[in-house]
Amino acid sequence: MAVRHDPSRPVDRRVRLQGRPVDAYPALPPETERGSVRRITVVGEEVLSRPCREVTEFGTPELSALIDDMFLTMHVADGAGLAANQVGVDLRLFVYDCPDDDGIRHVGHIVNPVLDLPDPGSRRLVDDSEGCLSVPGATMDVPRTDRAVVRGFDKDGHPLVIEGTGYFARCLQHESDHLVGHTYLDRLSRRDRRDALRQMEGRRDDVFARRAVKAAELSG
Incomplete structure (x- = not known):
């Protein structure tokens, strides 16, 4: 999910890591220091349009490495959330680093x-602007509920319950959609979907160029 910067939102230094409050947290999560940038899939690719497989093995180096790569890839793309199939892996997993409407930052992953x-x-349904890293350069208003909960596990198999309100609730719903093979385009009318695809066609080269520059800066 693409980040929406809104200067009218209150700024808050509080952070909830994996659903729990922490006293302090770095601007770049530690996972980004260990990860490698992966290519982000684009709408139309088959991996984005089918349900993802359940994760059956927890606590593995492969799962940890995937999460590290997803965090770095998300930050390079200025994202607020990223699902595994957005890096070509059809597993039920997403990462997030997203504010809610009170400015509280939420960071974590869920399997x-x-x-x-x-x-x-x-x-309560709220129509608000939404973007997607797999629909580069396009934003459209999408109705979402203003509250959401996801229940799952962390990478070691420990149970998690993540609650979100406002923009973070939108993020949780957006990423959950990815894992059942949907993008936000599937929630649009035909006319709005065509508009979003036209936006993507006209802007994606600029988006890809910005991502490449940021990847080079982080690797340097």
Whole structure:
């Protein structure tokens, strides 16, 4: 999911790591120092349009390395979230580094997440701007609930419950969609989908160039 910078949002130094508050946290998560940049898949590639497989082996070096790579790739692309199939791996896993509407930063990963939304009678839908690292350069308004919970596991198999409100709730829903083979384009009308694809066609070269520059800066 692409980051939306909104200067009207309050700034808060609080951070919730894997759903738990921490006193301090670096601007770049430690995973980025260990990771390698991977290519981000683009809408139309088959891996983005099928449900991802459950992770069955926890605590492996391969899973840790994938998470490290995903964090670095997400930051190079100025993302707020990234699902495994966005780096070509069809596993149920996503990482995030995303603010909520109170400016609190949420950082972490979750494996085999199950999305839990409020009951229809109590949920509030919000139309707001949304982008996607796999739809480079395009943004459209997408309706999402203003609260969401995902339940799953960390990379070592420990249970996790991550709660989100506002923009972070949008992120949790966006990334969960990826893991069932959907992008935000699937939630748009045909007309809006065509508009988003036209935006991508006109802007993606500039997006790719910015990513390349940032990757070079971080590797330097």
